[in-house]
Amino acid sequence: MEGGDATRARRATVRLCSICNQRKAALKRPKTLEQICRECFYVVFEDEIHRTIVDNHLFKPGERVAIGASGGKDSTVLAYVLSELNRRHNYGLDLFLLSVDEGITGYRDDSLETVKRNEIQYGLPLKIVSYKTLYGWTMDEIVKAIGLKNNCTFCGVFRRQALDRGAAVMKADKLVTGHNADDMAETILLNILRGDIARLGRCTLITTGEDGPIPRCKPFKYTYEKEIIYTYAYFKKLDYFSTECIYSPNAYRGFAREFIKDLERIRPRAILDIIRSGENFRISSSTKMPEQGTCERCGYISSQKLCKACVLLDGLNRGLPKQGIGRTKGLNKSKDEENKNSSFHSKPCGTLDI
Amino acid sequence: MHLTLEFGGGLELLCKSVKIHEVDVDTKSGEDKLTMKDLLSWIQANVIKERPEMFMKGDSVRPGVLVLVNDCDWELSGNLDTTLEEKDVVVFISTLHGG
Structure with missing residues (x-):
């Protein structure tokens, strides 16, 4: 893509980058509304993520870190940025890509190809775990059995565990995912809408499961989706695949997502402010919380x-x-009742072996 | 006016999975300029083949669709009022398809 002809009238009136004051501004940062150029953008984008990693003590030297990789934009940019920062700042991390194959014909086939290309581009080893291996069912088979009404529940629950299980099999110390600020704002709203107090308390943490076998963290917690897209759009070499899941044309989350984007258009800071509100919720001590x-x-x-x-x-x-x-x-109602039902003939999911 | 249009992030699915479109757009009679507003309605009529609501909302793109004109965010050039010129490259990327 050519930068365009600098002599054209329209471009001559374009503002200069407010950081370097030399090159023409190419984008407006949603976080600060600063108008900056591409070159300065890369620097501040990567610096901010480095700061987030350092300030929140996300990693320790020598750790083996699984990057949850879907082939989508967030995880692709995450794989790129993490391998870059690991080199530049000597984090000393042993990084690898971890992908889940849900078994949805025509959906993952293509995106797994993208992850395979990422494996080569960033020199990160790749491990793919499938629903079929972990649970004995592919998503296609599940949809055949249950129809299109609640299939997203299955897929979401299975996916979450699949990454943990895959990370355990690969002896990872930590799992990172590409969840960004927009995703987190969305999740906070959804938990409010569902009255899910326990998750509302947990969902804003940058690292979760620290007492469990494999902690998870979100280095993009404060990173706007829009800036992740800029990164993708500017680095043409960033290979990213995107398609809608064929089974979820109108999921509940979609409405929250669109609402967040509407708010962002009017006032971009809204996304960070929702996260800040979420972080500062205090759950009253009289609320009964489920025990973990x-x-x-x-x-x-x-x-x-x-x-x-x-x-x-x-x-x-x-x-x-x-x-x-x-x-x-x-x-989960009663133990006695459960003991009577021992008709388990199909493949149970394996135990976490850690 | 010759333009290069690129659709990404899932938007290409709305136009027969073709990402890059080399197009010639007629300007309104009596005018030699084309604004993004004109271009969007032209795209809706000529390029988008299905589910236009995934691309447009009201007279603009749906929130969550990023627009770059020659690598610059269209917010810096006036959004819908951005004037286009011969051989400009306009990129549309959806952020609504998950990552």
């Missing part, structure tokens, strides 16, 4: 006897796919 324990069947963190994935999987395997959807907690 581990799943009896697979060992994954769970506030119930069985984790959500095991409940869903149990339903699928027994031909009761609605089990675990919505408010009824069939399997």
Whole structure:
């Protein structure tokens, strides 16, 4: 793409970068409304992420870190930025890419190809874990069994665990994901809308699961999605694949997402302010919070006897796919009842072996 | 007026999965200039083949769609009022398709 002809009238009136005062401004930072040039943008973008990593003590030297890689823009930019910062600032991290194959024909096929190219471009090893291996079911098979109504619940719950399980298999010390500031603002809103106080308290943490086997962190917590896209758009070499999941044309999250984008257009700071509000919520001491324990069947963190994935999987395997959807907690209701139902014939999900 | 249009971030799915479109857009009679506003309605009529609501909202792009004119965010050149010139490159990237 050519920069354009500097002699044209329109471009002559364009403002100069407010940082270097030399080159023409190419973008307006949503965080600060500063108008800056591409070159200065790369510097501040990467510097801010470095600061976030250092200030929040996200990593220790020598750690083996799994980068959750979907082939989408966020994880692609994250893989690029982390490998860059690791080199530049000598973090001493052993980085690798970790991808999940949900088994959705035509969806992951292409994006996994992108991750494979990232593997070569950034010289990071890649490990792919599939739903089929972990749970015995592909998403296509799940949709066949349950239809299109609650399939996103299955996919979301399974995906979350798949990354942890994959990271454990690969002996990682930590897992990083490409969740950005927009994603976090969205999640805060969703947790408010659902009245999910426990998650509302947890969802703004930059690192979660520190007492569990594999802590997760979000180096892009304060990074605007828009700036991630700029990075992608400017580095043509950044290879990123995007398509809608064929099974989720109108998920609830989509509405929250659009609402956030509407707010951002009017007042870009809104995104950071929602995060700040979320961080500063104080849950009254009289609120009863679920206790965190581990799943009896697979060992994954769970506030119930069985984790959500095991409940869903149990339903699928027994031909009761609605089990675990919505408010009824069939399997977790009573232990005695559960002991009577030992008709487990299909493949159970493996235990976390750490 | 000859322009290069690029669609990314999932928007290409709205135009038969073609990312780069070399197009010639007629300016309104009596005028020799084209604004982004004109271009958007031209795109809607000539390029977008399905689900136009994923691209437009009201008379502008849907919030969450990034627009770059010759690598510059269109916010710096006046959004809908941005004037286009021969051989400009206009990039549309959606941020709404997840990452």
